[in-house]
Amino acid sequence: MKTDDTEKTDIYIIGSGAIGKALAVFLKLNNKNVTLVRGSVDHLPEFKKKITVIGDGETFEQEITTSTFSNISVINGVVLVATKTFANMYIAEKLAAIRGSFLVVLLQNGLNIERPFNNFRNTFRCVLFSTSQVTGDNEVSFKTVSASPIGSAKGNNKRLKDLINEISTPQFEFRSEPNIVEYVWKKTIVNCVFNTICPLLEVDNGIFYRDPGAKNLARDIIGECVMLAREKNVSLDESEILENLVLISQKSNGQLISTYMDILSKRKTEIESLNLEMARISDEIGQSDLLEKTRLLGQLVQIKSNTVMKSLTVKY
Numbered sequence: 001m002k003t004d005d006t007e008k009t010d011i012y013i014i015g016s017g018a019i020g021k022a023l024a025v026f027l028k029l030n031n032k033n034v035t036l037v038r039g040s041v042d043h044l045p046e047f048k049k050k051i052t053v054i055g056d057g058e059t060f061e062q063e064i065t066t067s068t069f070s071n072i073s074v075i076n077g078v079v080l081v082a083t084k085t086f087a088n089m090y091i092a093e094k095l096a097a098i099r100g101s102f103l104v105v106l107l108q109n110g111l112n113i114e115r116p117f118n119n120f121r122n123t124f125r126c127v128l129f130s131t132s133q134v135t136g137d138n139e140v141s142f143k144t145v146s147a148s149p150i151g152s153a154k155g156n157n158k159r160l161k162d163l164i165n166e167i168s169t170p171q172f173e174f175r176s177e178p179n180i181v182e183y184v185w186k187k188t189i190v191n192c193v194f195n196t197i198c199p200l201l202e203v204d205n206g207i208f209y210r211d212p213g214a215k216n217l218a219r220d221i222i223g224e225c226v227m228l229a230r231e232k233n234v235s236l237d238e239s240e241i242l243e244n245l246v247l248i249s250q251k252s253n254g255q256l257i258s259t260y261m262d263i264l265s266k267r268k269t270e271i272e273s274l275n276l277e278m279a280r281i282s283d284e285i286g287q288s289d290l291l292e293k294t295r296l297l298g299q300l301v302q303i304k305s306n307t308v309m310k311s312l313t314v315k316y
Helices: 016-028 086-094 158-167 180-199 212-231 238-252 258-264 275-284 288-313
Strands: 010-014 033-037 047-054 060-068 076-083 099-108 122-128 129-134 139-145 148-151 173-175
Touching: 010 016, 016 033, 016 047, 016 060, 016 173, 016 275, 047 129, 076 086, 086 099, 086 139, 086 258, 099 158, 099 275, 099 288, 122 180, 148 158, 148 180, 158 173, 180 258, 180 275, 180 288, 212 238, 212 275, 212 288, 275 288
Parallel strands: 010 033, 010 076, 033 060, 047 139, 076 099, 099 122, 148 173
Antiparallel strands: 047 060, 122 148, 129 139
């Protein structure tokens, strides 16, 4: 990472979705060299476009350079991954072919999503405490709760301070977190609830705040996952996670969770890195019966998603 004040660090954001676009605008607004990289396509010419971010009572607009992997041969700086987790293997392969020295930060949810990057020297996990949604052509809405924690899943946080200084902005803040694993588990457990129950019931995020039955089911899922975490030597407070989940449900009442939106749009979901990864871990440690409800909900979402996607190829 460059430390010379006269030479800016290059920041590449892989994934031109809502989070990627919002982060790019805020970084450019704070005089950073930032490029959006489309992760789903390649071999397209580089271009610039204006992106608008609508925040709480304030609107931001910046012209952002957008590119693809085929245009990038060297990176010296930071790579922020903001794609769906199922693309991580592809992204890791693309980055492995690029020369230079760079840190990788995964702005994604789920367990063990960093595995494709195990051969990279510096890979960090981030738990986002911000949300962003596409609201129009090159326009997104953005809300932040607090600074999003970043840390190394391997415990190597030597370059973390410099990383935070490079990518944190007043609009989109990050902070260092040496014990990031605990945060990752907490966020993944919450996602195991929202990203299954909401799409299966076809309801918005507020269901756990409004409906006692949904809250009780959430408690069951959290209980199963907390037991699994303890088996992996991660100590979590079940009541704290449930309280946080209900608070999120209340604040996001009326909003749709990403997995439900993916199913409605006939897109692949990230359920493999959530409930199904939890189930895989329980199988791996010989505790297959530990996550009965968590596993079942994940399987049902996968079946629902696959059924919807297969309908795209049906000819009438």
